[in-house]
Amino acid sequence: MSETVSKPVVGIIGTGAIGGFYGVMLARAGFDVHFLLRSEFSAVAERGLQINSAVHGPLTLHPANAYSAAEDMPPCDWLLVGTKTTSNADLAPAIIQAAKPDAKVLLLQNGLDVEDSLRPLLPDSLHLLGGLCLICVHREGPGQITHQALGAVNVGYHSGSTIDEVARMAIVEEGAGLFRAAGIDSQAMANLHQARWQKLVWNIPYNGLSVLLGAGTEALMADADSRLSIQALMAEVVLGAKACGYEIPPGYAEYLFTMTEKMPDYWPSMYHDFAHKRPLELEAIYARPLAAANAAGCELPRIEALYRHLGFIDRRNT
Ligand SMILES: NC(=O)C1=CN([C@@H]2O[C@H](COP(=O)(O)OP(=O)(O)OC[C@H]3O[C@@H](n4cnc5c(N)ncnc54)[C@H](OP(=O)(O)O)[C@@H]3O)[C@@H](O)[C@H]2O)C=CC1
Ligand SMILES: CC(C)(CO)C(=O)C(=O)O
Numbered sequence: 001m002s003e004t005v006s007k008p009v010v011g012i013i014g015t016g017a018i019g020g021f022y023g024v025m026l027a028r029a030g031f032d033v034h035f036l037l038r039s040e041f042s043a044v045a046e047r048g049l050q051i052n053s054a055v056h057g058p059l060t061l062h063p064a065n066a067y068s069a070a071e072d073m074p075p076c077d078w079l080l081v082g083t084k085t086t087s088n089a090d091l092a093p094a095i096i097q098a099a100k101p102d103a104k105v106l107l108l109q110n111g112l113d114v115e116d117s118l119r120p121l122l123p124d125s126l127h128l129l130g131g132l133c134l135i136c137v138h139r140e141g142p143g144q145i146t147h148q149a150l151g152a153v154n155v156g157y158h159s160g161s162t163i164d165e166v167a168r169m170a171i172v173e174e175g176a177g178l179f180r181a182a183g184i185d186s187q188a189m190a191n192l193h194q195a196r197w198q199k200l201v202w203n204i205p206y207n208g209l210s211v212l213l214g215a216g217t218e219a220l221m222a223d224a225d226s227r228l229s230i231q232a233l234m235a236e237v238v239l240g241a242k243a244c245g246y247e248i249p250p251g252y253a254e255y256l257f258t259m260t261e262k263m264p265d266y267w268p269s270m271y272h273d274f275a276h277k278r279p280l281e282l283e284a285i286y287a288r289p290l291a292a293a294n295a296a297g298c299e300l301p302r303i304e305a306l307y308r309h310l311g312f313i314d315r316r317n318t
Contacts, residue, residue, distance in 0.1 A: 007031050011076035011098045017137040018108050019082020020145045024049050024061045029182035034065040034073045041068040043142030053147035070094035081107045085114045085284040092121035106131045110203050111284025112196050115158040127160035130192045132199045136266045148264050152185040156192030197241035202256045205233035207270035208306045218265035236300045243298035280314045
């Protein structure tokens with residue numbers, strides 16, 4: 001007799017651009033997906049989620065399983081967290097509420113050590129993972145998401161009751177497998193910390209400069225001075241990572257620089273936060289990498305200056 005293997009139940013904690021996009025892709029691939037929302041709950045409960053994707057065409061999920069409270073969600077095997085990093089510690093009650101006892105919690109967020117404020121607030125039985133999304137998406141309106149380019153998610157293990165490396169990698173592979181089943185490129189990563197540093201090679205220059213200079217990638221890549229600033233900032237991230245023991249592969253910064261020239265004009269999510277007067281992810285993307293590099297004896301003056309300018313802007317904006 002053949003055994004039927006049921007697909008895992010997936011919960012999205014924070015249905016914005018990232019949570020909405022990946023949640024819709026998983027739901028369309030047949031996963032049972034449940035979306036936790038805040039300000040956009042009524043709109044999504046009424047009209048579902050729409051994605052205007054330059055890669056996949058228009059995608060609609062209607063009805064979407066929308067919730068305004070985690071207590072109403074079914075117990076989930078996987079929870080994908082798509083909130084900004086600025087409030088991670090506050091999410092613990094909702095995560096615990098929506099999680100099965102041994103659920104996997106995957107933070108789909110940019111930045112360094114974003115798992116650390118949440119970990120002590122979660123039971124050990126919950127596995128905590130990090131996911132790095134290489135994608136250009138933003139919210140256009142309530143329940144409406146624009147997907148401009150890319151889409152991959154790379155997954156790594158952070159912490160939990162499983163200490164055996166092989167078992168950890170099996171969980172990471174299971175996570176990457178969810179995305180692949182939905183047609184999304186996804187790699188299992190052996191070292192989450194290394195991968196988070198690597199992603200910062202893009203986010204440190206572009207996120208901050210988009211806010212400081214009020215420019216998307218097209219304008220930033222068209223100007224000789226901003227190109228030099230981006231390259232110098234990228235080089236500092238590589239230095240900082242090295243000081244902390246993480247070797248960024250040779251040529252990686254150049255690869256990201258060239259990749260950005262080929263991207264459509266993209267305004268990073270930090271710019272959208274600035275434009276909507278939401279707090280900027282300065283702690284995760286700037287303060288923690290700077291502190292880690294400084295603790296390793298490495299000064300990063302350009303990143304430090306960018307961080308100080310952004311702090312000034314953020315304090316006056318929210
Ligand atoms: N956008 C992109 O292309 C990329 C983003 N990232 C990273 O992904 C992460 C998410 O970014 P992004 O999707 O752009 O952000 P968004 O602002 O689009 O989405 C965040 C969502 O979380 C919701 N939220 C916040 N707190 C709660 C809560 N307590 N309960 C329920 N919902 C909540 C927000 O709701 P509300 O509307 O009420 O605030 C919003 O819908 C960030 O770390 C970002 O750096 C990484 C790669 C690319
Ligand atoms: C634009 C891109 C693809 C850079 O890696 C991204 O993922 C981001 O905005 O964080």
